[in-house]
Amino acid sequence: xxxxxxxxxxxxxxxxxxxxxxxxxxxxxxxxxxxxxxxxxxxxxxxxxxxxxxxxxxxxxxxxxxxxxxxxxxxxxxxxxxxxxxxxxxxxxxxxxxxxxxxxxxxxxxxxxxxxxxxxxxxxxxxxxxxxxxxxxxxxxxxxxxxxxxxxxxxxxxxxxxxxxxxxxxxxxxxxxxxxxxxxxxxxxxxxxxxxxxxxxxxxxxxxxxxxxxxxxxxxxxxxxxxxxxx
Numbered sequence: 001x002x003x004x005x006x007x008x009x010x011x012x013x014x015x016x017x018x019x020x021x022x023x024x025x026x027x028x029x030x031x032x033x034x035x036x037x038x039x040x041x042x043x044x045x046x047x048x049x050x051x052x053x054x055x056x057x058x059x060x061x062x063x064x065x066x067x068x069x070x071x072x073x074x075x076x077x078x079x080x081x082x083x084x085x086x087x088x089x090x091x092x093x094x095x096x097x098x099x100x101x102x103x104x105x106x107x108x109x110x111x112x113x114x115x116x117x118x119x120x121x122x123x124x125x126x127x128x129x130x131x132x133x134x135x136x137x138x139x140x141x142x143x144x145x146x147x148x149x150x151x152x153x154x155x156x157x158x159x160x161x162x163x164x165x166x167x168x169x170x171x172x173x174x175x176x177x178x179x180x181x182x183x184x185x186x187x188x189x190x191x192x193x194x195x196x197x198x199x200x201x202x203x204x205x206x207x208x209x210x211x212x213x214x215x216x217x218x219x220x221x222x223x224x225x226x227x228x229x230x231x
Contacts, residue, residue: 003030003150005059005171005193008132010113011156017132020110023148024136027175031146034064034191043214051210059171060202063209064191067217068181074224076143076180079188082224083178084135084145088114094223095216099126102163104154110135113152117165126167127196130154143180149173168198188217 001018003026008016018026037050050064069079082090092098097118104113115130131149138144151171154161172194179187192213196205 001026002057003027003173003175003193004057005151005173005195007130007151007153007171009153009156010132010160017107017111017150017152020108020134020136023134023150024146027146027148027177030062030175030191031064031177031189034066034189037062037064040210041214043211044218047214047217049210049214058193060193060195061206062191062193063206063213064189065210065213065217066187066189069186069188069221071184071186074186074221076145076178076186078224079178079186080137080143080145082220083176084137084147087133087135087147088116091116094219096219100165102165104130104160104163107132113154113160115154115164117167118170124200125198126165127170127198128165128167129170129172130164131172141180142182143178145178147174147176149175168196170197171195190216 001022010017034050037052040049040051042048047065047067052062054061088101092101097120098116099119100117102115104115106112111132111134113130113132115128118127118129130152132152134148136146150173154164172192174190174192176190181187190213
């Protein structure tokens with residue numbers, strides 16, 4: 001098993017979805033390796049970016065962002081409640097390009113398949129990304145939570161495939177980890193590999209990805225701070 005943009009098959013005959021244990025082991029190993037990746041730009045004074053060239057088992061290059069958040073900006077519990085629970089539905093609230101999310105299937109309490117529908121300014125056509133999302137929370141100090149998203153191919157199950165919107169099929173894999181630090185701050189680290197599908201040149205996608213993934217951080221914080229205090 002290797003984390004890549006190659007979609008996993010899901011049907012009555014074939015199911016390639018890995019176990020939680022296997023997926024989280026791969027995710028932790030990958031995230032731990034990001035500290036040695038090539039360092040890129042820092043955005044918004046706190047979001048550092050890194051990258052790793054496409055390897056022999058990768059479908060595309062990898063990009064990472066990492067940021068540290070003080071407790072007065074957001075606590076671990078506040079961040080996990082929005083990123084580790086109902087992640088896809090919450091992403092639609094702070095990522096402008098996501099216009100619709102649909103829950104496709106629950107595989108287990110920690111594994112759910114979602115399809116996300118993105119729109120972009122013309123002439124870029126809408127994109128559809130379908131993923132299985134897995135979550136794990138370690139609630140002992142220092143707490144950490146991890147979210148793994150892997151591309152899924154529903155074409156072998158027509159009933160589930162009907163839940164996808166019409167658009168160009170894109171694919172991505174991402175691993176995201178929140179870590180509570182000794183000083184009470186929280187590290188938010190995410191690594192992703194993706195392709196939008198269609199005819200968008202690879203060099204354009206790779207060049208724009210660092211800034212795109214960095215933007216998710218202030219978008220999330222602005223949305224989080226807009227919620228009623230009791231949330």
